[in-house]
Structures are given as C-alpha cells and as structure tokens.
Amino acid sequence: MLSLLLIGFLGCAPASKPEPVPVQTAPKIIQIEAETGQLSGVEIAKSLPGFSGTGYVTGFDAATDQLTLTFDATAGLYALSIGYSAPSGDKGVDFQVNGEKVSSTLTQNTGFGLAKTGKFQVRDGRNTVTIFRGWGYFSIDYLQLTPTTVGLPTKPSKTLVNPQATASTKALFSYLVDQYGSKVISGQQDDVEYILEKTGKEPAIGSFDLMDYSPSRVQNGATPQRSSEACMAWARKGEGRGIISLLWHWNAPTDLIDQAPDRLWWSGFYTRATTFDLAATLADPKGERYHLLIRDIDTIAGELKKFQTADIPVLWRPLHEASGGWFWWGAKGAGPFKELWRLLYDRLTNHHQLHNLIWVYTATDSIHPDWYPGDSYVDVVGLDIYTDPTSSLSGNWTNAQGPFAGKKLVALSETGNLPKPDQIRNFGTWWSWFSVWTGADFIKKQSVEQLKAVYTDKDVITRDELPNWRQIP
Numbered sequence: 001m002l003s004l005l006l007i008g009f010l011g012c013a014p015a016s017k018p019e020p021v022p023v024q025t026a027p028k029i030i031q032i033e034a035e036t037g038q039l040s041g042v043e044i045a046k047s048l049p050g051f052s053g054t055g056y057v058t059g060f061d062a063a064t065d066q067l068t069l070t071f072d073a074t075a076g077l078y079a080l081s082i083g084y085s086a087p088s089g090d091k092g093v094d095f096q097v098n099g100e101k102v103s104s105t106l107t108q109n110t111g112f113g114l115a116k117t118g119k120f121q122v123r124d125g126r127n128t129v130t131i132f133r134g135w136g137y138f139s140i141d142y143l144q145l146t147p148t149t150v151g152l153p154t155k156p157s158k159t160l161v162n163p164q165a166t167a168s169t170k171a172l173f174s175y176l177v178d179q180y181g182s183k184v185i186s187g188q189q190d191d192v193e194y195i196l197e198k199t200g201k202e203p204a205i206g207s208f209d210l211m212d213y214s215p216s217r218v219q220n221g222a223t224p225q226r227s228s229e230a231c232m233a234w235a236r237k238g239e240g241r242g243i244i245s246l247l248w249h250w251n252a253p254t255d256l257i258d259q260a261p262d263r264l265w266w267s268g269f270y271t272r273a274t275t276f277d278l279a280a281t282l283a284d285p286k287g288e289r290y291h292l293l294i295r296d297i298d299t300i301a302g303e304l305k306k307f308q309t310a311d312i313p314v315l316w317r318p319l320h321e322a323s324g325g326w327f328w329w330g331a332k333g334a335g336p337f338k339e340l341w342r343l344l345y346d347r348l349t350n351h352h353q354l355h356n357l358i359w360v361y362t363a364t365d366s367i368h369p370d371w372y373p374g375d376s377y378v379d380v381v382g383l384d385i386y387t388d389p390t391s392s393l394s395g396n397w398t399n400a401q402g403p404f405a406g407k408k409l410v411a412l413s414e415t416g417n418l419p420k421p422d423q424i425r426n427f428g429t430w431w432s433w434f435s436v437w438t439g440a441d442f443i444k445k446q447s448v449e450q451l452k453a454v455y456t457d458k459d460v461i462t463r464d465e466l467p468n469w470r471q472i473p
C-alpha cells in the first residue's frame with residue numbers, strides 16, 4: 001500500500017525539470033579580530049597576554065570612540081559572542097549589528113572572556129558591526145558569529161511555589177505555562193484605556209502599582225491614582241477574564257530625606273531619597289524600624305487580600321529591579337534583599353494566608369544569580385528592559401534562559417518599547433507576557449500603527465482572546 005501511494009505521488013510530480021538551484025555555501029563560524037577593524041579614537045594593544053590574533057582594541061574612553069568591523073557572510077541567524085577583557089568590573093557595551101542597536105554586559109574578567117550577546121539576523125554579503133564606548137574600561141579582542149537556530153523555550157512545571165495556592169491561581173498559572181513558547185500575552189502598565197482607545201482591543205494583563213498604599217505616602221496625603229477596587233473592577237468587567245499584575249514602589253517606611261529637587265517624600269522608594277538602612281533594620285528584629293517594615297507589609301497584605309476575596313489571582317511583582325541598587329531594597333546588596341524577599345513571602349503566605357499570588361521575581365535587563373531569591377520563592381522571572389527600539393532583546397532572553405530554562409517562566413515584565421512579534425518569532429524570544437511602561441515616554445511614544453499591529457498579531461493574546469482560564473484544570 002505504501003509503495004502504491006508512493007507511485008501515485010510520483011505520478012503527480014511535474015514533468016518539467018526543476019529550476020537549477022544556485023550554489024549556496026552553508027553558514028559557517030565567522031571570527032573577526034578586533035585589530036583588523038576600522039579604529040576611531042581607540043588603539044591596538046598587545047600587553048595583556050592571552051589575546052587571539054595579533055592584538056586587541058582598547059581605549060574606549062571618549063563618547064565618540066568606536067570600532068567598526070565588516071565581514072562577509074551567508075544570510076542566516078547567528079549567535080554573536082564578543083571576546084573581551086573587563087578587568088575593573090562588569091561593563092556595559094553598546095554595539096550595532098547592521099541596523100540593530102544593542103546593549104550588553106561584559107562581566108568582569110581579568111584575562112580574556114567570551115560574552116554571549118544573543119542572536120542576530122545576518123545578511124548575504126557585507127555586514128557591519130560597530131562597537132561603541134558604553135561604560136568604557138573594556139578591551140575587545142574579537143567577534144565570533146556561530147550559525148544557530150530558533151529554539152523554543154522549555155516549559156517549566158505547573159507547580160506553584162505555594163502549595164496552598166487557590167484553584168484560580170493554579171488555573172491561571174496553568175494557562176500561562178500552556179501558552180509559553182507559542183503565544184505572548186499582552187500587558188500594559190496603567191494605560192489600559194489608551195490601548196483600548198487606539199486599537200479597539202485591550203491588553204490581557206492590566207499591570208498596576210500599589211505605591212500609594214505605602215504608609216509613608218499615605219501619611220503625606222497620597223491617594224492611589226487607581227485604587228485596588230478600580231483594578232478589580234477592570235479585571236471583573238465583561239466576562240471577568242482580565243489578568244492582574246501588581247508591583248509596589250514601596251516608599252521607605254521611614255527616614256525620608258524629603259528635600260528638593262529629587263529627594264522629596266514621594267521619591268521615597270529611590271535609594272537617593274531615603275536613609276532607611278535595610279541591612280541595619282533586618283539585623284534588629286526588635287527595633288522600631290523592623291516594626292515599621294512589618295507594618296508596611298501588613299498594610300499591603302490588606303490590599304492583596306481584597307483581590308483574594310474577589311477570587312482574583314495576582315501576578316505579584318514586589319521588590320523589583322533590586323540588583324540595580326536604585327531602590328532602597330537593593331541598596332545594601334544581595335544578602336539583605338534576599339532576606340527581605342523571604343520575609344515578605346513568609347509574612348504574606350503564612351501569616352496573612354494569601355494564596356492568590358504568583359510570585360514574580362523581577363531582575364533588571366540582565367540576570368545576576370547572586371540576587372535570585374531561590375526556586376522555592378519564585379514562580380516567574382521577569383526582566384525590565386529599557387533599550388533601543390531596534391533591539392530584538394535576544395541577548396537578554398538568552399541570558400535569562402541560561403539559568404531558568406525548564407525551571408521558571410520568563411516574562412518581559414517591563415519594557416520601554418512594544419516588542420515586535422516578527423522578532424519574537426525570528427529570534428524565539430517567547431516571553432510569557434510583555435508589559436509596556438506607562439506614559440508619554442513609553443507606550444504613548446509608540447506609533448499607533450505599530451500598536452495596532454501588535455494588538456492584532458496572531459501570536460499576541462489580547463483580553464478578548466483569553467479563555468475562561470479559571471476553568472482550566
């Protein structure tokens with residue numbers, strides 16, 4: 001039967017000869033030595049041993065310094081690695097591959113190291129890579145481009161860290177895991193109405209901030225821009241399928257500097273605007289400041305409880321971007337931060353019996369393993385990325401997949417720009433969800449055409465496309 005089918009199939013083949021296929025060379029590994037490039041304000045050095053080729057390029061100190069490298073290639077997707085030295089600490093490097101501008105991190109290395117910077121679409125013939133100063137204080141030895149393919153992320157298990165999670169919370173997480181690797185769920189910080197006005201569609205995830213429930217803001221007369229009740233109303237309207245994400249710009253419990261221009265009380269979540277010392281506070285559990293820390297957590301628990309009572313799970317994203325150090329919860333290093341995370345987890349889960357939370361640990365644009373609170377305290381890892389709109393974010397994605405593939409969902413928890421669905425497909429950056437930051441500099445800076453394109457894309461889930469996820473077993 002098989003052979004009969006085969007004959008039948010061959011019988012249908014066109015009689016004419018196929019067109020001759022042009023001879024194509026398969027993509028191969030390309031290595032370009034930095035010292036062969038076009039140097040502008042930088043110079044070739046040979047003093048540090050261990051370099052490749054005949055030297056390396058150093059002296060990225062002026063803002064206009066740059067190194068331009070050209071190479072010929074066969075079109076395809078390539079992983080780009082940079083051979084470098086960065087002896088004095090982690091350094092940011094900015095570079096451009098053809099039209100795409102990217103920022104990446106060169107981790108400290110006293111000799112020479114190799115940094116993976118993500119995947120790039122390389123074209124047939126001549127290609128150009130330009131390396132800019134970034135933070136400076138690094139040397140570039142060579143670039144290496146390795147042909148690669150688009151991979152799908154390995155799904156994590158559907159088990160939440162809190163075994164007592166409510167049925168709806170488990171069901172939502174199950175839905176998120178089911179979508180991971182084939183769809184991206186749309187989200188928006190605050191400006192959900194703007195999305196509806198411009199596209200006729202709504203984000204599946206409304207992301208809001210508990211900032212103004214911080215007691216030290218309430219004491220100064222703050223009132224929430226959007227109350228918990230208003231957030232819940234957004235989630236419940238229509239068929240009640242809206243998904244809620246909450247973050248908390250936690251104004252320091254006390255010790256606000258409250259001075260103009262940039263240290264006023266309402267900036268009290270920034271390290272610069274408070275003298276509140278997390279390490280000293282945690283070291284003195286009988287002290288007044290520790291008491292205030294717990295008071296604040298208990299206040300926020302009261303808000304989260306409202307969501308639980310209404311059977312609304314929350315993608316809970318507290319203590320975000322700690323490794324950046326710009327918020328007081330990250331100002332004293334990884335140790336106190338992780339202690340606070342676990343204290344918060346324990347207080348909310350065990351003391352307050354909050355079982356509607358999906359715990360989202362938010363890194364910055366890169367992963368620093370020292371700052372990770374641990375697999376038993378985190379359900380999802382989020383990245384907050386503010387970079388050039390041409391960037392595919394492939395490097396950030398690759399960086400997160402290293403430690404978390406198959407273990408945790410990875411989300412684009414904040415972004416300054418709309419992600420491009422074509423890039424997601426081409427580079428395999430299947431964020432669980434994305435959430436664009438609010439306001440004139442971010443979501444309202446995106447073109448309406450692009451906004452519409454994203455919100456009507458077949459692989460982007462909008463609110464109207466959400467199933468009745470509470471029913472998912």
Ligand code: CA
Binds near residue numbers: 033034053054056140
């Ligand atoms: Ca070299």
